[in-house]
Amino acid sequence: xxxxxxxxxxxxGRELSVARGTPLRDVLFAHGVEFPCGGRGRCKGCKxxxxxxxxxxxPEDCAKFTEAERRGGWRLSCCAQAESDLKLDLAQWEANIxxxxxxxxxxPREGWGxxxxxxxxxxxxxxxxxxxxxxxxxxxALNAQAQHGADIMSRVEFAVAEHSQPVLQRLIRDQIxxxxxxxxxxxxxxxxxxxxxxxxxxxxxxxxxxxxxxEPLSHYPFEPSQPGLQLFEAAALGWDFAPTxxxxxxxxxxxxxxxxxxxxxxxxxxxESDSLDALIDLGTNGEIVLGNANRLLCASTAxxxxxxxxRISIGMRxxxxxxxxxxxxxxxxxxxxIGDGSPRGICGSGLVDAVxxxxxxGWLKFTGRLLKGDTLPLADSxxxxxxxxxxxxxxxxxxxxxxxxxxxxxxxxxxxLGKIYLAGAFGNYLNYTSAQxxxxxxxxxxxxxxxxxxxxxxxxMALFAPSEEGWLYQDLLRRSKHxxxxxxxxxxxxxxxxxSFPNVQV
Numbered sequence: 001x002x003x004x005x006x007x008x009x010x011x012x013g014r015e016l017s018v019a020r021g022t023p024l025r026d027v028l029f030a031h032g033v034e035f036p037c038g039g040r041g042r043c044k045g046c047k048x049x050x051x052x053x054x055x056x057x058x059p060e061d062c063a064k065f066t067e068a069e070r071r072g073g074w075r076l077s078c079c080a081q082a083e084s085d086l087k088l089d090l091a092q093w094e095a096n097i098x099x100x101x102x103x104x105x106x107x108p109r110e111g112w113g114x115x116x117x118x119x120x121x122x123x124x125x126x127x128x129x130x131x132x133x134x135x136x137x138x139x140x141a142l143n144a145q146a147q148h149g150a151d152i153m154s155r156v157e158f159a160v161a162e163h164s165q166p167v168l169q170r171l172i173r174d175q176i177x178x179x180x181x182x183x184x185x186x187x188x189x190x191x192x193x194x195x196x197x198x199x200x201x202x203x204x205x206x207x208x209x210x211x212x213x214x215e216p217l218s219h220y221p222f223e224p225s226q227p228g229l230q231l232f233e234a235a236a237l238g239w240d241f242a243p244t245x246x247x248x249x250x251x252x253x254x255x256x257x258x259x260x261x262x263x264x265x266x267x268x269x270x271x272e273s274d275s276l277d278a279l280i281d282l283g284t285n286g287e288i289v290l291g292n293a294n295r296l297l298c299a300s301t302a303x304x305x306x307x308x309x310x311r312i313s314i315g316m317r318x319x320x321x322x323x324x325x326x327x328x329x330x331x332x333x334x335x336x337x338i339g340d341g342s343p344r345g346i347c348g349s350g351l352v353d354a355v356x357x358x359x360x361x362g363w364l365k366f367t368g369r370l371l372k373g374d375t376l377p378l379a380d381s382x383x384x385x386x387x388x389x390x391x392x393x394x395x396x397x398x399x400x401x402x403x404x405x406x407x408x409x410x411x412x413x414x415x416x417l418g419k420i421y422l423a424g425a426f427g428n429y430l431n432y433t434s435a436q437x438x439x440x441x442x443x444x445x446x447x448x449x450x451x452x453x454x455x456x457x458x459x460x461m462a463l464f465a466p467s468e469e470g471w472l473y474q475d476l477l478r479r480s481k482h483x484x485x486x487x488x489x490x491x492x493x494x495x496x497x498x499x500s501f502p503n504v505q506v
Contacts, residue, residue, distance in 0.1 A: 008087040010051065020084075024048070029147040030140075033077055033090055033160065045310065046077045047151065055080050058085045099125065099174045100456040102267070105318035106464040108134055111195030114180050115459035117260065118201035119143060119495035120152050120283070121317065122425075124456055126461060127183045130195070132274075136187040139179050143292065145208070146173045149455075150310050152256075152285060153302075159208070159223045168208045176209070177239040181384050190313040197234065197247045200459045202258035202285065206496065210249055217256075221484065241503065250332035250462060251473070254482025256300035261423075262473060263458020267449055268421045270477050271296060275418030278403065278408070279454070280349075282307050287401045290406040296480040297409055301402035306395040307348040307426050310390045316345035318429065323378060325431070333357055335379040343382045349429045352377055356434035357390055358502055366503040368393050375487040396440040397499035402485055404494050409483055424456040439502045 009025075009031055018027055025033075025046065026086040033046050050073040057070055060079045077088075082432065116125045120143060125174030127137040145168050148158045159165035180197060199209065203224050207214050210230040216223055230249040250259035261281060264270075270277050271291050278288040286303035291297055309315035316322050321344035325336035333354070335359065337343040348356065357365040363372050368389045370376060375383040407413060417451040420443055422430070428450050435441040435466045441448055485491045 004105065005082050006085045007082055008052075010089050016218075020082065020083055023081050024080045025147055028090070029142075029144070031090065037197070037276050039444065041079050043311070044076065044313075045316070048075055048077045048084065048319060049089040050075055051074045051089055053085050054083070055086060055380065056083075076322060082404045093154055095340065100124075100453040100460070101135070102395065102452065102457045104267075104457070104461055107133070107466070109195075109464055110195050112136070113196040113198065114183060115456060115463055116176060116179070116199045117453060117459060118172070118176065118199050118205045118458040119260070119455075120155070120202065120205065121146060121150070123243045125176075126456065126460060127177045127187055128460060130463060133396065133464075136456065137183040139183040139186065140228035141175065141179060144175045151306075152202060155204055155208070156214050156218050159214045161461060164358075165208065165214055169211055172205070172209050172280070173237055177193065177237060178248040180239065180241075194241055196463050198459045198462045199247070199249045200263040200455050201249070201397055202260055202287075203252045203256050204258075206230070206249055206252055206258055212277060220486070222255050222486070224252060224255065233386070250459070250464070251477065253298050253477065254425040255286050255484065257289075257298045257482060258482050260455035260458075261289060261298065261455075262476070264421070264423045264451070264454035265289055265291075265296065265458070265476065266461055266473065267454040267457035269447075271479070273418065275417050276412055277421065278406075278417055279421045279423060279451075280403070280427070281423040282399065282430070283424060285396075286402060288402050288406060290403070290410060291480075294479070296476070297406050297479060298482055299402050299406055299483040299485050301485055303398040306351065306391040309347040309351070311391055312346065312351060313385055314345040314382050315351070315388075316347060318347040318349070319426070321345065322347040323350040323354075323382060324429070326350055326357050326378065328357050328360060331361070334360075335340075335374040335382075337379070343379045346378065346382060346384070348426050349394055349431065350378075351384070351388070352438060352440065353383060353431055353434045355389060355501075356431075356437035359437060361494075364389065364501070366501045368499070368501060373403050380397040380408070387404060392438070393499045393501075397436055397495050399441065400439060400498035401491060405485055405488050405491055408485060408490070412442070417443065419449050420447050421451040423451050425453075428452055437482065437502070439500075440500065442502075 004017050005020050042063050055075050060076050065074050111130050113128050113130050124140045126135050212226045229251045232247040234245040252258045253262050263277050270502050276292050281287045285300045287300045289298045308316050320339035322338050323335045323343045324338050358376050362364040373411045375385050377383045453476045458460045
């Protein structure tokens with residue numbers, strides 16, 4: 001018997017040869033399969049369909065799939081090993097990753113630099129000519145750590161409870177080193193011309209890359225031990241670049257408010273504004289900054305991964321097969337699906353649209369209760385259940401409550417807000433009318449600004465800092481105050497209030 005088995009991946013048309021007994025999670029992540037729960041068999045995000053070959057049913061399969069689904073070949077790939085030749089139909093494919101093409105003023109410098117937005121799900125790197133500000137190359141990838149958990153708390157659990165932080169550190173350092181090399185090679189540049197590499201990311205990504213213990217972030221009061229600027233020589237990270245190439249990971253603003261948000265403040269120039277503005281990143285840990293040229297308040301709130309399609313029964317990221325838009329047509333729902341073919345699930349923007357439409361059609365009560373059956377049918381076999389609705393309520397309630405608490409801390413109301421900047425891919429593709437309908441963005445739409453990848457934009461601006469001291473953004477950090485929502489006596493009450501949808505008659 002051969003020590004190798006073949007795995008054919010459809011509809012990708014790829015064939016892999018792996019050692020017999022290889023865990024599928026070790027090979028499928030690179031081909032688009034997600035592992036939201038970190039391979040613990042707690043969800044169905046990694047499901048694959050066996051078209052040929054034998055993949056035995058596991059106890060986890062029995063817990064997550066019906067008998068009919070198991071007979072149809074559905075398996076959790078995180079709990080399976082390749083013991084024989086297989087032909088698999090994958091449930092997730094390629095996803096779009098948001099880059100940045102914003103313009104900004106700068107003082108020219110010598111050499112080239114690389115700006116990197118290290119996200120929990122995705123990574124984007126841009127190579128710039130520091131004399132002209134021209135973007136010479138772009139590379140992006142899914143974060144390789146995601147095979148150990150889709151959200152940051154899953155990564156923290158894996159790192160701390162399983163003593164595996166070195167695994168996550170090695171994965172991300174190796175991946176980013178390869179990404180920098182790839183974007184460098186794409187521009188055919190001379191290595192000695194590379195002078196700076198700047199990274200931004202949330203606090204967990206900051207600690208994982210920099211080799212700082214995540215243990216303090218795993219329990220109350222969730223305060224990072226070393227949130228400041230971290231500097232490295234590229235060679236010390238195992239990267240094959242000149243010794244003079246300096247790598248900087250920008251500092252965090254506090255607790256779970258990372259340097260990606262700090263970069264976003266700089267990119268939107270919120271810290272220079274005469275009016276009271278807000279920056280909101282609608283991710284798993286929704287980060288909010290409120291402020292102007294005088295001071296800044298920031299906070300993070302555990303919104304949960306619903307906005308990214310995770311923890312939704314048929315949720316997925318914005319990839320081929322995801323329902324991304326839902327609208328009312330002839331008294332029913334019309335869905336738009338990314339790519340060709342039948343819908344396989346729903347991403348965050350589609351989820352918000354679907355619930356907004358359900359409210360307008362009277363299929364959902366303002367409390368979130370389904371009024372017509374146990375599901376909200378969308379297209380083909382894709383439907384939302386009551387738990388899915390609750391997950392969205394938890395996510396939107398956390399964001400809305402966090403903003404209200406910050407406004408109270410400031411002594412202001414929503415009416416006092418000038419602009420509301422939405423950062424990240426979800427904010428870029430979100431239908432604002434739907435977001436307003438469910439109470440996620442309870443503002444006049446003319447105040448809301450889709451700001452794209454502000455983290456990457458701010459990282460690019462940092463490449464032009466006159467010195468290492470300039471990377472610290474010391475003045476901005478001195479004017480910032482982190483508000484710990486878990487210590488607020490009001491947060492839980494406000495959160496419960498904000499979970500309901502607006503009770504309006506259509």
